[in-house]
Amino acid sequence: xSTQPGDAFAxxxxxxxxxxxxxxxxxxxxxxxxxTFVQPDVAQPLRFDYSRxxxxxxEALENAVADLEGGVTGHAFSSGLAAMNxxxxxxxxxxxxxxxxDAYGGSIRLLRTVAAQAGxxxxxxxxxxxxxxxxxxxxxxxxxxxETPTNPLLRVSDIRAVSDVxxxxxxxxxxxxxxxxxxxxxxxxxxADIAFxxxxxxxxxxxxxxxxxxxxxxxxxxxxxxxxxxAVGAVxxxxxxxxxxxxxxxxxxxxxxxxxxxxxxxxxxxxxxxxENVYYPGLAGHDGHDVHKAQARSGGGMLSFRxxxxxxxxxxxxxxxxxxxxxxxxxxxxLIQVPAAMTHASVPKAMREKTGLTDGLVRVSVGVEDVExxxxxxxxxx
Numbered sequence: 001x002s003t004q005p006g007d008a009f010a011x012x013x014x015x016x017x018x019x020x021x022x023x024x025x026x027x028x029x030x031x032x033x034x035x036t037f038v039q040p041d042v043a044q045p046l047r048f049d050y051s052r053x054x055x056x057x058x059e060a061l062e063n064a065v066a067d068l069e070g071g072v073t074g075h076a077f078s079s080g081l082a083a084m085n086x087x088x089x090x091x092x093x094x095x096x097x098x099x100x101x102d103a104y105g106g107s108i109r110l111l112r113t114v115a116a117q118a119g120x121x122x123x124x125x126x127x128x129x130x131x132x133x134x135x136x137x138x139x140x141x142x143x144x145x146x147e148t149p150t151n152p153l154l155r156v157s158d159i160r161a162v163s164d165v166x167x168x169x170x171x172x173x174x175x176x177x178x179x180x181x182x183x184x185x186x187x188x189x190x191x192a193d194i195a196f197x198x199x200x201x202x203x204x205x206x207x208x209x210x211x212x213x214x215x216x217x218x219x220x221x222x223x224x225x226x227x228x229x230x231a232v233g234a235v236x237x238x239x240x241x242x243x244x245x246x247x248x249x250x251x252x253x254x255x256x257x258x259x260x261x262x263x264x265x266x267x268x269x270x271x272x273x274x275x276e277n278v279y280y281p282g283l284a285g286h287d288g289h290d291v292h293k294a295q296a297r298s299g300g301g302m303l304s305f306r307x308x309x310x311x312x313x314x315x316x317x318x319x320x321x322x323x324x325x326x327x328x329x330x331x332x333x334x335l336i337q338v339p340a341a342m343t344h345a346s347v348p349k350a351m352r353e354k355t356g357l358t359d360g361l362v363r364v365s366v367g368v369e370d371v372e373x374x375x376x377x378x379x380x381x382x
Contacts, residue, residue, distance in 0.1 A: 003067055009183060010252040017064025017245060031242045032056040053230045057238040061245050062213075065203075068182040068248065069195045071215035073222030075229060076241060080178070080198025081106050082234035083212030085114070087143070087174055087194060089228050093119030096140040098166075100127045102355040104151045104176070104198075105344035111145075124351070127157040128288065130165055137169040146192075147176040148185075149292065152304045152339045152363040153356060154279040156288025159295055163191030172221075178202065178330070183255040185296040188217045199244055201330030202301070205254050209243040211236050254332065254368060258301025261374060262366040266303050268375055272382065277306040301366045302329060304339075310359035313338045317362060322369055322377035334367035334374055 002019060003012045018029060035051045048054045058076050065074030077083040084107055091097070099111055101124035111122040123136045127146050144166040148157040159175055166173040174194045175187035181202045187195045197203055199211035216222050229235050236244070259282070266280035275285045281292040282299020292299070307313045317325050323336035327343050337343065340352055340359045347357070366374065 009068070012067055013183075013252045014249050016067035016248065017060040017062075019060070029057055029060040029242070029245065031238050033238050051238070052233050052235055055235075055238055055241070057245075058236055058241040061236070061241040061248075064245060064248055065197075065213045066215050068251075069177075069215035070182070070186055070188050071195065071217045071222075072219055073216055073225070075214040075222070075225045076199070076236035076244070077212040077214075077229070078234045078236055078240075079210050080196075080200060080212035081110060083196060083198075083214050084110060086225065086228050086232060086234065087196065087214065088115050088118075088120065089232060090172070090224060091115075091120050091142050094140060095120050095142040096138050097122040097143045097145060098127075098133060098136045098141055098171070099124050099145040100147050100150055100155075100157070101125055101351070102150045102153050102155060102357060103145065103147045104178075105339070105347045107145070107147075107176070108344075108351075109346040126155075126355075127162055128155055130158065130161045133162055134165050134169075137165070137171065141169055141171045143172045143174060145174045145176070147179075148295075149179050149281050149288070149300065149302070151176075151179065151302075152279075152344070152361060154281055154286070154288075154302065154304055156281050156286070156292040158291050159187055159190040159192060167191070179300050179302050180296055181251060181255055183252050184259070184298055184300055188215065190295055193218060193221060200328065202255065202258075203251065203330075204244050204247040205251065205331055206243075206247060207328065207331040207333065209240045209247070211240055211244050213244075255298075255301070257368040258330075258366055259298040261368070261371040262301045262303050262364075263299055264371045265364070265366060265375060265378070266299070269303070269305050269378075273305055279304040279306075302364070303366065304361055304363045306358065307360040307362060310338070310341065313360045313362050314341075316381045319381040320377050321380075322367075322373055323364065323381075329363075329365035331365070332368045334369060334377075335365040337363055339363050 037048045062074035125132045163173040172193045175192040280303040323334045
């Protein structure tokens, strides 16, 4: 079995990246743990020479990622931030980045500290405002980093409109597609140059593998990323690659259930807290709903809601049972956390408050449990 251009997404999830072994015809790729490969002559490898440069199991995963995102190359790394840092390695000292002001805390930390020390400047803007993105561009701008929906405020930006602005300014467009996954949104088809994922989240889906992936539809850009994988070395090991491929096989099923459950909970939370305190792009009252509906296929499995203060948030998240208090997201189990004190604690308080990331904001990763059990758990905690 190999995927064909006309295959539906569900079929591609199951079969992407898989090629039958000619000897045993296994339906799943083998986990190839060897770090080196015998060469019949000097500097003449049969296909692989050293596992940092390429590995059969990782290659199968990378082909699957490219297939699902509609790209021509895929690239797998040892974490989401390792993947993001590799993107930043495309830049040089003196270059400039425009980034969503309410992006994931780890991405903001990477840009504000590590990239800044390397001479890369970043301007953080509200990317919902295309004019603000345009105004932030400089001659030195080489990259625009977009999250949509953002983590954790679920703000929505117009991928195509921002891509057009970035390209007019001579910059690469990178979209963090972690929340939506290729099951629900396809940034490359909307103008992005690179689709990024913290694959630890929905692509893996089971809280048991740390990984990051990139996909691009530009062969030359893909070759540069492949070179950086070799030169920097933060590649995904074979066993983790196998786990991620296993997760991809059920991605379409899981995302459907995540989205269904999250939409039910979002409506009930609106009834309890008011529409102004609930953030979910699948809600008709969400300020980015129309844009999101035009570029994505459902609201996804993430939502946030606002409580009065940090104490109220703490009291709630420490009383849930089905929703486990933990960082990360996108797994089959439901998770709950307080971003200001956890995933976004490294973001300066003034920057958090400017975007509305208050101490009482609660972020929920809605799992695939029964939705009535999920709601009963939240109702008890309230």
